[in-house]
Amino acid sequence: MKQTILVTGGTGFIGSHTSVELIEAGYKVVIVDDLSNSKIEVLDGIEKITGVRPAFEKIDLRDKNATEQLFKKYPDIDGIIHFAASKAVGESVQKPLLYYRNNIVSLINLLELMPKYDVKGIIFSSSCTVYGQPKPENLPVTEDAPHQKATSPYGNTKEINEQIIYDYIHSGAPIKSIILRYFNPIGAHSSALIGELPNGVPNNLIPYVTQTAMGIRKQLTIFGNDYNTPDGTCIRDYIYVVDLAKAHVAAMARVLDKDTEPIEYFNIGTGKGNSTLEIVETFEKATGVKLNWKYGPRREGDIEKIWGDCTKANKVLGWKAETPLDDVLRSAWKWQQKLREDGVM
Ligand code: NAD
Numbered sequence: 094m095k096q097t098i099l100v101t102g103g104t105g106f107i108g109s110h111t112s113v114e115l116i117e118a119g120y121k122v123v124i125v126d127d128l129s130n131s132k133i134e135v136l137d138g139i140e141k142i143t144g145v146r147p148a149f150e151k152i153d154l155r156d157k158n159a160t161e162q163l164f165k166k167y168p169d170i171d172g173i174i175h176f177a178a179s180k181a182v183g184e185s186v187q188k189p190l191l192y193y194r195n196n197i198v199s200l201i202n203l204l205e206l207m208p209k210y211d212v213k214g215i216i217f218s219s220s221c222t223v224y225g226q227p228k229p230e231n232l233p234v235t236e237d238a239p240h241q242k243a244t245s246p247y248g249n250t251k252e253i254n255e256q257i258i259y260d261y262i263h264s265g266a267p268i269k270s271i272i273l274r275y276f277n278p279i280g281a282h283s284s285a286l287i288g289e290l291p292n293g294v295p296n297n298l299i300p301y302v303t304q305t306a307m308g309i310r311k312q313l314t315i316f317g318n319d320y321n322t323p324d325g326t327c328i329r330d331y332i333y334v335v336d337l338a339k340a341h342v343a344a345m346a347r348v349l350d351k352d353t354e355p356i357e358y359f360n361i362g363t364g365k366g367n368s369t370l371e372i373v374e375t376f377e378k379a380t381g382v383k384l385n386w387k388y389g390p391r392r393e394g395d396i397e398k399i400w401g402d403c404t405k406a407n408k409v410l411g412w413k414a415e416t417p418l419d420d421v422l423r424s425a426w427k428w429q430q431k432l433r434e435d436g437v438m
Protein backbone atom coordinates (compact mmCIF):
# COMPACT_ATOMS: atom_id res chain seq x y z
CA MET A 94 0.00 0.00 0.00
CA LYS A 95 1.17 3.55 -0.76
CA GLN A 96 2.52 5.43 2.23
CA THR A 97 0.98 8.82 2.93
CA ILE A 98 3.18 11.83 3.63
CA LEU A 99 2.01 15.10 5.14
CA VAL A 100 3.99 17.92 3.55
CA THR A 101 3.69 21.09 5.63
CA GLY A 102 4.46 24.24 3.64
CA GLY A 103 3.91 22.10 0.55
CA THR A 104 2.88 24.97 -1.73
CA GLY A 105 6.14 26.79 -0.90
CA PHE A 106 9.38 26.73 -2.88
CA ILE A 107 11.05 23.57 -1.55
CA GLY A 108 7.78 21.91 -0.45
CA SER A 109 6.27 22.04 -3.95
CA HIS A 110 9.35 20.47 -5.57
CA THR A 111 9.45 17.82 -2.87
CA SER A 112 5.74 17.03 -3.33
CA VAL A 113 6.45 16.37 -7.02
CA GLU A 114 9.34 14.02 -6.20
CA LEU A 115 7.30 12.21 -3.53
CA ILE A 116 4.39 11.65 -5.93
CA GLU A 117 6.78 10.47 -8.62
CA ALA A 118 8.34 8.06 -6.12
CA GLY A 119 4.89 6.56 -5.43
CA TYR A 120 3.86 8.28 -2.19
CA LYS A 121 0.44 9.76 -1.49
CA VAL A 122 0.85 13.42 -0.57
CA VAL A 123 -1.28 15.61 1.68
CA ILE A 124 -0.25 19.26 1.66
CA VAL A 125 -0.99 21.68 4.46
CA ASP A 126 -0.19 25.36 4.05
CA ASP A 127 -1.70 28.62 5.29
CA LEU A 128 -0.69 30.30 1.99
CA SER A 129 1.06 33.07 3.92
CA ASN A 130 4.02 32.85 1.53
CA SER A 131 2.73 30.85 -1.43
CA LYS A 132 -0.18 30.58 -3.83
CA ILE A 133 -2.86 27.94 -4.23
CA GLU A 134 -2.12 27.81 -8.02
CA VAL A 135 1.05 25.89 -7.14
CA LEU A 136 -1.22 22.84 -6.90
CA ASP A 137 -2.00 23.22 -10.61
CA GLY A 138 1.72 23.11 -11.38
CA ILE A 139 2.20 19.98 -9.28
CA GLU A 140 -0.77 18.36 -11.01
CA LYS A 141 0.47 19.25 -14.50
CA ILE A 142 3.89 17.75 -13.78
CA THR A 143 2.77 14.57 -12.02
CA GLY A 144 -0.79 13.98 -13.23
CA VAL A 145 -1.85 13.87 -9.57
CA ARG A 146 -3.46 16.67 -7.58
CA PRO A 147 -2.39 16.27 -3.97
CA ALA A 148 -4.93 16.69 -1.20
CA PHE A 149 -4.68 20.22 0.22
CA GLU A 150 -5.78 21.78 3.50
CA LYS A 151 -5.42 25.48 4.26
CA ILE A 152 -4.49 25.43 7.91
CA ASP A 153 -2.29 27.59 10.10
CA LEU A 154 -0.15 25.09 12.00
CA ARG A 155 -0.02 27.40 15.01
CA ASP A 156 -3.66 26.42 15.50
CA LYS A 157 -3.47 23.12 17.33
CA ASN A 158 -7.19 22.30 17.07
CA ALA A 159 -7.21 22.82 13.33
CA THR A 160 -4.05 20.75 13.02
CA GLU A 161 -5.61 17.93 15.03
CA GLN A 162 -8.66 17.95 12.71
CA LEU A 163 -6.23 17.37 9.86
CA PHE A 164 -4.88 14.19 11.47
CA LYS A 165 -8.46 13.03 12.10
CA LYS A 166 -9.37 13.64 8.45
CA TYR A 167 -6.29 11.79 7.15
CA PRO A 168 -5.79 8.95 9.64
CA ASP A 169 -3.35 7.16 7.33
CA ILE A 170 -0.47 9.67 7.52
CA ASP A 171 2.79 7.73 7.94
CA GLY A 172 5.33 10.54 7.95
CA ILE A 173 5.70 14.32 7.93
CA ILE A 174 8.06 16.59 6.06
CA HIS A 175 7.96 19.86 7.94
CA PHE A 176 8.79 22.81 5.68
CA ALA A 177 6.25 25.33 6.99
CA ALA A 178 8.06 28.23 8.58
CA SER A 179 8.75 31.92 8.20
CA LYS A 180 12.15 32.25 6.53
CA ALA A 181 13.18 35.85 5.91
CA VAL A 182 16.30 36.54 7.96
CA GLY A 183 15.93 40.35 7.92
CA GLU A 184 12.23 40.27 8.81
CA SER A 185 13.02 37.96 11.72
CA VAL A 186 15.19 40.70 13.23
CA GLN A 187 12.27 43.15 12.95
CA LYS A 188 9.59 40.71 14.14
CA PRO A 189 11.30 38.16 16.36
CA LEU A 190 8.17 37.03 18.20
CA LEU A 191 6.35 36.28 14.96
CA TYR A 192 9.28 34.03 14.00
CA TYR A 193 9.56 32.34 17.38
CA ARG A 194 5.82 31.70 17.54
CA ASN A 195 5.39 30.52 13.98
CA ASN A 196 8.47 28.35 13.69
CA ILE A 197 8.43 26.88 17.18
CA VAL A 198 4.73 26.51 18.02
CA SER A 199 4.00 24.83 14.66
CA LEU A 200 6.65 22.20 15.31
CA ILE A 201 5.52 21.57 18.89
CA ASN A 202 1.92 21.07 17.72
CA LEU A 203 3.01 18.49 15.16
CA LEU A 204 5.28 16.66 17.61
CA GLU A 205 2.53 16.48 20.23
CA LEU A 206 0.08 15.03 17.72
CA MET A 207 2.40 12.48 16.12
CA PRO A 208 2.20 9.70 18.75
CA LYS A 209 -1.57 10.13 19.17
CA TYR A 210 -2.12 9.60 15.44
CA ASP A 211 0.60 6.99 15.10
CA VAL A 212 2.83 9.04 12.80
CA LYS A 213 6.27 7.48 12.92
CA GLY A 214 8.70 9.90 11.31
CA ILE A 215 9.37 13.58 10.72
CA ILE A 216 11.91 15.16 8.37
CA PHE A 217 12.82 18.64 9.52
CA SER A 218 14.05 21.51 7.31
CA SER A 219 17.07 22.92 9.04
CA SER A 220 19.75 25.12 7.61
CA CYS A 221 23.50 25.61 7.38
CA THR A 222 22.74 28.81 9.29
CA VAL A 223 23.16 26.67 12.45
CA TYR A 224 26.93 26.53 11.77
CA GLY A 225 27.42 30.31 11.73
CA GLN A 226 30.83 31.09 10.19
CA PRO A 227 32.86 27.88 10.49
CA LYS A 228 36.59 28.19 11.18
CA PRO A 229 38.63 27.83 7.94
CA GLU A 230 40.00 24.48 9.16
CA ASN A 231 36.40 23.20 9.46
CA LEU A 232 35.54 23.80 5.78
CA PRO A 233 33.82 22.00 4.18
CA VAL A 234 31.66 21.82 7.27
CA THR A 235 30.59 18.40 8.59
CA GLU A 236 27.47 17.62 10.62
CA ASP A 237 29.43 17.44 13.87
CA ALA A 238 31.32 20.72 13.36
CA PRO A 239 31.02 23.01 16.37
CA HIS A 240 28.04 25.33 16.07
CA GLN A 241 28.31 29.01 16.64
CA LYS A 242 25.38 31.01 17.78
CA ALA A 243 23.10 31.78 14.83
CA THR A 244 23.08 35.43 13.81
CA SER A 245 19.31 36.05 13.60
CA PRO A 246 16.04 35.09 15.32
CA TYR A 247 15.31 32.99 12.20
CA GLY A 248 18.58 31.10 12.66
CA ASN A 249 17.83 30.70 16.36
CA THR A 250 14.49 29.06 15.53
CA LYS A 251 16.31 26.40 13.50
CA GLU A 252 18.72 25.71 16.39
CA ILE A 253 15.88 25.61 18.91
CA ASN A 254 13.75 23.35 16.69
CA GLU A 255 16.61 20.91 16.27
CA GLN A 256 17.00 20.87 20.06
CA ILE A 257 13.25 20.39 20.63
CA ILE A 258 13.18 17.35 18.34
CA TYR A 259 16.28 15.92 20.03
CA ASP A 260 14.89 16.42 23.55
CA TYR A 261 11.51 14.94 22.64
CA ILE A 262 13.02 11.83 21.11
CA HIS A 263 15.51 11.56 23.97
CA SER A 264 12.56 11.55 26.39
CA GLY A 265 11.34 8.32 24.77
CA ALA A 266 8.72 9.68 22.37
CA PRO A 267 7.82 6.92 19.88
CA ILE A 268 8.92 8.84 16.81
CA LYS A 269 12.02 9.14 14.63
CA SER A 270 13.45 12.16 12.88
CA ILE A 271 15.92 13.13 10.22
CA ILE A 272 17.20 16.69 10.34
CA LEU A 273 18.30 17.99 6.94
CA ARG A 274 20.57 21.04 6.99
CA TYR A 275 20.23 22.68 3.61
CA PHE A 276 22.86 24.93 2.13
CA ASN A 277 21.55 27.46 -0.46
CA PRO A 278 18.60 26.03 -2.45
CA ILE A 279 18.20 27.54 -5.92
CA GLY A 280 16.62 26.92 -9.33
CA ALA A 281 13.23 25.64 -10.44
CA HIS A 282 11.64 22.53 -11.89
CA SER A 283 12.78 21.97 -15.50
CA SER A 284 9.15 22.30 -16.68
CA ALA A 285 9.02 25.87 -15.26
CA LEU A 286 5.60 24.92 -13.85
CA ILE A 287 6.78 25.46 -10.27
CA GLY A 288 9.57 27.60 -8.82
CA GLU A 289 10.42 30.25 -6.26
CA LEU A 290 8.02 33.16 -5.76
CA PRO A 291 9.82 35.80 -3.73
CA ASN A 292 7.75 38.43 -2.01
CA GLY A 293 8.74 42.00 -2.98
CA VAL A 294 12.40 42.88 -3.48
CA PRO A 295 14.35 39.62 -3.21
CA ASN A 296 16.99 39.26 -0.52
CA ASN A 297 18.42 36.08 -2.01
CA LEU A 298 20.98 36.17 -4.77
CA ILE A 299 19.41 34.07 -7.51
CA PRO A 300 15.98 35.74 -7.65
CA TYR A 301 17.80 39.09 -7.62
CA VAL A 302 19.93 37.92 -10.54
CA THR A 303 16.97 36.67 -12.60
CA GLN A 304 14.90 39.77 -11.84
CA THR A 305 17.80 41.98 -12.90
CA ALA A 306 18.19 39.97 -16.08
CA MET A 307 14.47 40.51 -16.72
CA GLY A 308 14.76 44.27 -16.11
CA ILE A 309 12.56 44.20 -12.99
CA ARG A 310 15.58 45.36 -10.95
CA LYS A 311 17.98 47.87 -12.45
CA GLN A 312 21.23 46.51 -11.15
CA LEU A 313 22.55 43.70 -9.00
CA THR A 314 24.92 44.70 -6.24
CA ILE A 315 27.51 42.13 -5.23
CA PHE A 316 27.84 42.68 -1.51
CA GLY A 317 31.58 43.07 -0.87
CA ASN A 318 34.69 42.13 -2.88
CA ASP A 319 37.20 42.41 -0.07
CA TYR A 320 36.53 39.06 1.63
CA ASN A 321 39.28 36.56 2.28
CA THR A 322 38.31 34.39 -0.73
CA PRO A 323 40.06 33.88 -4.09
CA ASP A 324 38.06 36.60 -5.91
CA GLY A 325 37.09 38.60 -2.81
CA THR A 326 33.35 37.75 -2.96
CA CYS A 327 31.47 35.46 -0.56
CA ILE A 328 31.28 31.70 -1.11
CA ARG A 329 28.20 29.50 -0.74
CA ASP A 330 27.14 25.95 -1.56
CA TYR A 331 24.28 26.36 -4.06
CA ILE A 332 22.09 23.26 -4.21
CA TYR A 333 19.52 22.64 -6.95
CA VAL A 334 16.03 22.54 -5.44
CA VAL A 335 15.10 19.36 -7.34
CA ASP A 336 18.22 17.58 -6.07
CA LEU A 337 17.32 18.84 -2.60
CA ALA A 338 13.75 17.55 -3.03
CA LYS A 339 15.12 14.10 -3.86
CA ALA A 340 17.11 14.09 -0.61
CA HIS A 341 13.77 14.29 1.23
CA VAL A 342 12.45 11.23 -0.57
CA ALA A 343 15.58 9.30 0.42
CA ALA A 344 15.32 10.56 4.01
CA MET A 345 11.64 9.63 4.27
CA ALA A 346 12.29 6.09 3.05
CA ARG A 347 15.06 5.75 5.61
CA VAL A 348 13.13 7.14 8.56
CA LEU A 349 10.02 5.05 7.90
CA ASP A 350 11.37 1.79 6.57
CA LYS A 351 14.78 1.22 8.09
CA ASP A 352 15.84 0.28 11.58
CA THR A 353 17.96 3.36 12.18
CA GLU A 354 18.95 5.68 15.01
CA PRO A 355 15.91 7.68 16.18
CA ILE A 356 17.50 10.99 15.20
CA GLU A 357 20.00 11.66 12.43
CA TYR A 358 21.50 14.80 10.87
CA PHE A 359 22.57 15.32 7.26
CA ASN A 360 24.09 18.20 5.35
CA ILE A 361 22.37 18.64 2.00
CA GLY A 362 24.50 20.54 -0.47
CA THR A 363 26.81 19.95 -3.39
CA GLY A 364 30.01 19.77 -1.34
CA LYS A 365 31.40 22.58 -3.46
CA GLY A 366 31.59 26.34 -2.89
CA ASN A 367 30.94 28.97 -5.54
CA SER A 368 31.64 32.67 -5.16
CA THR A 369 29.02 35.30 -5.89
CA LEU A 370 31.10 36.46 -8.85
CA GLU A 371 31.23 32.89 -10.20
CA ILE A 372 27.44 32.72 -9.99
CA VAL A 373 27.07 35.94 -11.96
CA GLU A 374 29.57 34.82 -14.61
CA THR A 375 28.07 31.32 -14.89
CA PHE A 376 24.58 32.80 -15.21
CA GLU A 377 25.70 35.07 -18.06
CA LYS A 378 27.43 32.22 -19.87
CA ALA A 379 24.61 29.72 -19.35
CA THR A 380 21.80 32.03 -20.47
CA GLY A 381 23.57 34.40 -22.86
CA VAL A 382 22.04 37.31 -20.93
CA LYS A 383 24.31 40.18 -19.88
CA LEU A 384 23.74 41.23 -16.28
CA ASN A 385 23.97 44.80 -15.07
CA TRP A 386 25.94 44.49 -11.83
CA LYS A 387 28.37 46.37 -9.61
CA TYR A 388 30.33 45.83 -6.43
CA GLY A 389 28.90 47.43 -3.31
CA PRO A 390 29.65 47.37 0.39
CA ARG A 391 29.42 44.19 2.44
CA ARG A 392 25.94 43.21 3.68
CA GLU A 393 25.71 43.25 7.46
CA GLY A 394 25.64 39.80 9.02
CA ASP A 395 26.89 37.95 5.91
CA ILE A 396 28.97 34.83 6.38
CA GLU A 397 32.24 35.03 4.41
CA LYS A 398 32.37 31.46 3.19
CA ILE A 399 30.63 28.19 3.81
CA TRP A 400 30.12 24.98 1.94
CA GLY A 401 29.13 21.54 3.14
CA ASP A 402 30.78 18.19 3.45
CA CYS A 403 27.91 16.02 2.22
CA THR A 404 29.71 12.67 2.31
CA LYS A 405 27.38 11.38 5.02
CA ALA A 406 24.27 11.98 2.90
CA ASN A 407 26.06 10.50 -0.13
CA LYS A 408 26.92 7.32 1.75
CA VAL A 409 24.04 6.82 4.16
CA LEU A 410 21.11 8.22 2.19
CA GLY A 411 22.55 7.08 -1.15
CA TRP A 412 21.82 10.59 -2.39
CA LYS A 413 24.02 12.99 -4.30
CA ALA A 414 23.54 16.43 -5.84
CA GLU A 415 23.76 15.77 -9.56
CA THR A 416 22.72 18.81 -11.56
CA PRO A 417 25.46 21.06 -12.98
CA LEU A 418 25.36 24.73 -11.95
CA ASP A 419 24.78 26.05 -15.48
CA ASP A 420 21.67 23.85 -15.87
CA VAL A 421 20.44 25.02 -12.47
CA LEU A 422 20.87 28.68 -13.36
CA ARG A 423 19.15 28.12 -16.72
CA SER A 424 16.19 26.58 -14.83
CA ALA A 425 15.95 29.71 -12.64
CA TRP A 426 16.00 31.92 -15.74
CA LYS A 427 13.37 29.79 -17.51
CA TRP A 428 11.15 30.15 -14.44
CA GLN A 429 11.56 33.93 -14.40
CA GLN A 430 10.69 34.03 -18.11
CA LYS A 431 7.57 31.96 -17.40
CA LEU A 432 6.55 34.38 -14.63
CA ARG A 433 6.80 37.21 -17.15
CA GLU A 434 4.85 35.26 -19.77
CA ASP A 435 2.09 34.64 -17.23
CA GLY A 436 2.07 38.31 -16.20
CA VAL A 437 3.08 37.50 -12.62
CA MET A 438 6.23 39.67 -12.74
P1 NAD B 1 8.59 29.06 1.51
O1 NAD B 1 8.24 30.30 2.23
O2 NAD B 1 8.54 29.08 0.02
O3 NAD B 1 7.68 27.84 2.01
C1 NAD B 1 7.21 27.76 3.33
C2 NAD B 1 5.70 27.55 3.27
O4 NAD B 1 5.19 27.43 4.58
C3 NAD B 1 4.96 28.70 2.59
O5 NAD B 1 4.15 28.19 1.55
C4 NAD B 1 4.10 29.31 3.71
O6 NAD B 1 2.88 29.80 3.23
C5 NAD B 1 3.95 28.12 4.66
N1 NAD B 1 3.74 28.47 6.07
C6 NAD B 1 4.45 29.34 6.83
N2 NAD B 1 3.95 29.37 8.08
C7 NAD B 1 2.90 28.50 8.12
C8 NAD B 1 1.98 28.10 9.13
N3 NAD B 1 2.00 28.61 10.36
N4 NAD B 1 1.04 27.16 8.81
C9 NAD B 1 0.98 26.64 7.56
N5 NAD B 1 1.82 27.01 6.58
C10 NAD B 1 2.77 27.91 6.85
O7 NAD B 1 10.05 28.60 2.03
P2 NAD B 1 11.05 27.52 1.44
O8 NAD B 1 12.19 28.23 0.84
O9 NAD B 1 10.33 26.51 0.65
O10 NAD B 1 11.57 26.88 2.79
C11 NAD B 1 11.02 25.70 3.33
C12 NAD B 1 11.72 25.35 4.63
O11 NAD B 1 13.12 25.19 4.39
C13 NAD B 1 11.60 26.41 5.71
O12 NAD B 1 11.47 25.77 6.95
C14 NAD B 1 12.91 27.15 5.62
O13 NAD B 1 13.25 27.74 6.84
C15 NAD B 1 13.85 26.01 5.28
N6 NAD B 1 15.08 26.45 4.60
C16 NAD B 1 14.98 27.23 3.50
C17 NAD B 1 16.13 27.67 2.87
C18 NAD B 1 16.06 28.59 1.67
O14 NAD B 1 17.03 29.28 1.39
N7 NAD B 1 14.96 28.60 0.92
C19 NAD B 1 17.39 27.28 3.36
C20 NAD B 1 17.45 26.46 4.49
C21 NAD B 1 16.27 26.06 5.11
Ligand code: WQD
Nearest residue numbers: 182220222296297298299301314315316327329369392395
Ligand atom coordinates in the same frame (compact mmCIF):
# COMPACT_ATOMS: atom_id res chain seq x y z
C1 WQD C 1 24.03 34.51 -1.14
C2 WQD C 1 25.28 35.33 -1.44
C3 WQD C 1 25.31 37.52 -0.47
C4 WQD C 1 22.02 39.17 -2.81
C5 WQD C 1 20.28 33.15 3.38
C6 WQD C 1 19.93 32.91 4.83
C7 WQD C 1 20.22 31.49 5.23
C8 WQD C 1 19.59 30.49 4.25
C9 WQD C 1 19.76 30.87 2.81
C10 WQD C 1 17.60 29.59 5.25
C11 WQD C 1 25.77 36.09 -0.22
C12 WQD C 1 25.29 37.59 -1.98
C13 WQD C 1 22.96 38.30 -2.30
C14 WQD C 1 22.43 40.31 -3.54
C15 WQD C 1 24.71 39.63 -3.23
N1 WQD C 1 18.19 30.35 4.44
N2 WQD C 1 24.30 38.53 -2.52
N3 WQD C 1 23.77 40.49 -3.72
O1 WQD C 1 22.98 34.91 2.74
O2 WQD C 1 23.75 32.62 2.08
O3 WQD C 1 21.63 32.85 3.21
O4 WQD C 1 19.49 32.26 2.59
O5 WQD C 1 17.90 28.91 6.15
O6 WQD C 1 19.76 31.33 6.51
O7 WQD C 1 20.70 33.79 5.62
O8 WQD C 1 21.82 33.66 0.85
O9 WQD C 1 20.96 34.28 -1.34
O10 WQD C 1 20.90 35.99 0.53
O11 WQD C 1 23.08 35.35 -0.49
O12 WQD C 1 25.93 39.85 -3.43
O13 WQD C 1 21.62 41.12 -3.99
O14 WQD C 1 24.95 36.32 -2.42
O15 WQD C 1 26.18 38.48 0.06
O16 WQD C 1 27.17 36.06 -0.24
P1 WQD C 1 22.64 33.57 2.26
P2 WQD C 1 21.59 34.84 -0.12
